[in-house]
Amino acid sequence: MTSKGEALLLDFWASPFCARAKISLYEKGVNFECREEDLFGGKSDLLLRSNPIHQKVPVLLHNGKPILESTNIVTYIDAVWPSPPLIPSSPYEAAQARFWADFIDKKVFDAGSQIWRSQGDEQEVAKKNFIEILQQLEEALGNKKFFAGDVFGFVDILLIPITSWFLTYEKIGSFKVEDRVPKLSAWIKRTKQRETVAKALPDPEKVYEFIVGMRKQLGIE
Amino acid sequence: MTSKGEALLLDFWASPFCARAKISLYEKGVNFECREEDLFGGKSDLLLRSNPIHQKVPVLLHNGKPILESTNIVTYIDAVWPSPPLIPSSPYEAAQARFWADFIDKKVFDAGSQIWRSQGDEQEVAKKNFIEILQQLEEALGNKKFFAGDVFGFVDILLIPITSWFLTYEKIGSFKVEDRVPKLSAWIKRTKQRETVAKALPDPEKVYEFIVGMRKQLGIE
Numbered sequence: 001m002t003s004k005g006e007a008l009l010l011d012f013w014a015s016p017f018c019a020r021a022k023i024s025l026y027e028k029g030v031n032f033e034c035r036e037e038d039l040f041g042g043k044s045d046l047l048l049r050s051n052p053i054h055q056k057v058p059v060l061l062h063n064g065k066p067i068l069e070s071t072n073i074v075t076y077i078d079a080v081w082p083s084p085p086l087i088p089s090s091p092y093e094a095a096q097a098r099f100w101a102d103f104i105d106k107k108v109f110d111a112g113s114q115i116w117r118s119q120g121d122e123q124e125v126a127k128k129n130f131i132e133i134l135q136q137l138e139e140a141l142g143n144k145k146f147f148a149g150d151v152f153g154f155v156d157i158l159l160i161p162i163t164s165w166f167l168t169y170e171k172i173g174s175f176k177v178e179d180r181v182p183k184l185s186a187w188i189k190r191t192k193q194r195e196t197v198a199k200a201l202p203d204p205e206k207v208y209e210f211i212v213g214m215r216k217q218l219g220i221e
Numbered sequence: 222m223t224s225k226g227e228a229l230l231l232d233f234w235a236s237p238f239c240a241r242a243k244i245s246l247y248e249k250g251v252n253f254e255c256r257e258e259d260l261f262g263g264k265s266d267l268l269l270r271s272n273p274i275h276q277k278v279p280v281l282l283h284n285g286k287p288i289l290e291s292t293n294i295v296t297y298i299d300a301v302w303p304s305p306p307l308i309p310s311s312p313y314e315a316a317q318a319r320f321w322a323d324f325i326d327k328k329v330f331d332a333g334s335q336i337w338r339s340q341g342d343e344q345e346v347a348k349k350n351f352i353e354i355l356q357q358l359e360e361a362l363g364n365k366k367f368f369a370g371d372v373f374g375f376v377d378i379l380l381i382p383i384t385s386w387f388l389t390y391e392k393i394g395s396f397k398v399e400d401r402v403p404k405l406s407a408w409i410k411r412t413k414q415r416e417t418v419a420k421a422l423p424d425p426e427k428v429y430e431f432i433v434g435m436r437k438q439l440g441i442e
Contacts, residue, residue: 053324053357062313065313067313067316068316069319069323071323072316072319075315075319076312076313076315076316079312091297091300091301092283092288092297094296094297095288095289095294095296095297098290098293098296099289099290102290102292102293103274136274
C-alpha cells in the first residue's frame with residue numbers, strides 16, 4: 001500500500017524497460033508489488049487483459065488501472081508522485097530530456113540486439129552502428145554528471161537499464177564499450193552505484209547466459 | 222511576436238509532422254513565422270544547426286532555442302502556452318493519450334508509406350497491415366467525438382495530419398478507408414472541419430501528385 005493506493009508492476013527480470021519502472025518507483029519511495037511474468041511459458045491473463053494491443057511488460061497497475069509503455073510509465077510515476085522530480089520543470093529542459101528519451105527508445109536496445117542476433121559481416125555493421133549511437137549519447141552527456149546536469153533523472157533512468165545488456169553485446173561482438181566511449185562508461189559506473197539503480201538492474205552475467213540460450217534456440221550459433 | 226517571445230517553425234508543406242506543430246500553435250493563438258525548407262534541393266543552415274542529429278523538420282525555434290520531434294513540440298507548446306490545454310491534466314488520462322500518441326508515431330505513417338512504396342503482393346500485405354492499425358484506432362475512438370472525449374486535443378492533433386495522405390494510399394492501393402473504418406472516417410471529416418486543422422493540413426491531391434512523382438523517381442512504377 002502506498003499513500004496513493006496500490007501499485008503492481010508486471011515484470012520480467014531481464015527487461016531493461018521493466019527496470020525503468022522499478023528505478024522510478026524506488027526513487028519516489030513508492031511501495032509496490034512486483035509480479036514476474038512467464039513471457040515464454042504463458043503470459044498471465046492480467047497482462048493480456050491490461051495490454052491487449054502489445055501484450056508486453058512492463059505494465060504498471062495503479063489502483064487497478066493499467067499504464068503501458070515504459071517511458072510513459074516513468075512519466076506517469078513522475079506526475080503522480082512528484083517528489084523528487086524526474087522530468088525537469090522547465091519546458092525547454094523537459095523538451096530536451098524528451099528528445100533524448102525518444103532517441104534512446106528508437107535506437108539503443110534495437111541496435112544492441114542487432115549485435116547478438118547476427119554474425120560475421122552483418123555483426124560488424126551492427127557493432128559500428130551501435131558504437132555511433134553511443135558516441136552521440138556521449139556527446140549529449142558531455143562533462144555533466146547526469147544527462148540533465150547534476151541531478152539524476154529521466155534520461156538516466158531510461159538509458160541505464162539497457163547498459164545491463166552491454167556485457168552481452170561485448171562478449172558476443174568481441175569489443176569493449178569502455179574503449180569507445182570513456183565518458184559514457186564513467187557515467188554507467190557512477191550511475192550503477194546509485195542504490196535505486198543497483199537494486200533494479202538485472203545481473204549482466206545472467207543476461208548473457210539468457211541471450212546465449214536464445215541464440216542457440218534461434219540457431220544463430 | 223507572441224506574448225512569450227518569437228516562434229519560428231521550420232516547415233515542409235506536405236509533412237504531417239509539421240502540420241501537428243501548426244495546429245497546436247493555431248489552437249493556442251500563438252503568432253509564428255513559418256519558413257519552408259527545401260528538403261530535396263538543400264536544407265537551410267539553420268535546420269542543420271538546430272537538428273544536427275536527425276536533420277529533419279519540424280523544428281520549432283522559440284526565442285532562438287530549437288525544440289525537435291513533432292510530438293515533443295506539441296508537448297512543449299502545451300507547457301509554454303497552457304490555454305486551451307491539449308494534454309489531459311489527469312495523469313491517468315495523460316498516460317492514455319501518450320500511449321496512443323506512441324502507437325500512432327510507431328505505426329500509422331510508416332504503414333501507409335509501405336503502401337505507396339510497394340506493388341503487387343507486397344502492397345496487399347501493406348494494405349492489410351495499414352487497415353488493421355486503423356481498426357485498432359477506431360476501437361480506441363469508440364463512439365467518442367474526439368480521442369479524449371468531447372474536447373479536441375493531443376491524440377487528435379497527432380493523427381489528423383496523417384489522414385491528408387490517406388487519399389494517396391487509397392488511389393495507389395485501390396481501396397477506400399471509409400469502407401473499412403466508418404467511425405474513424407466520420408472523425409476525420411469532423412476534425413478536418415475545425416478551423417485550426419483546415420488551415421494547417423496539406424491538400425490531399427497535392428500530396429498525391431508529390432508521391433506519384435516520388436514513385437517515378439524511385440522506379441516503383
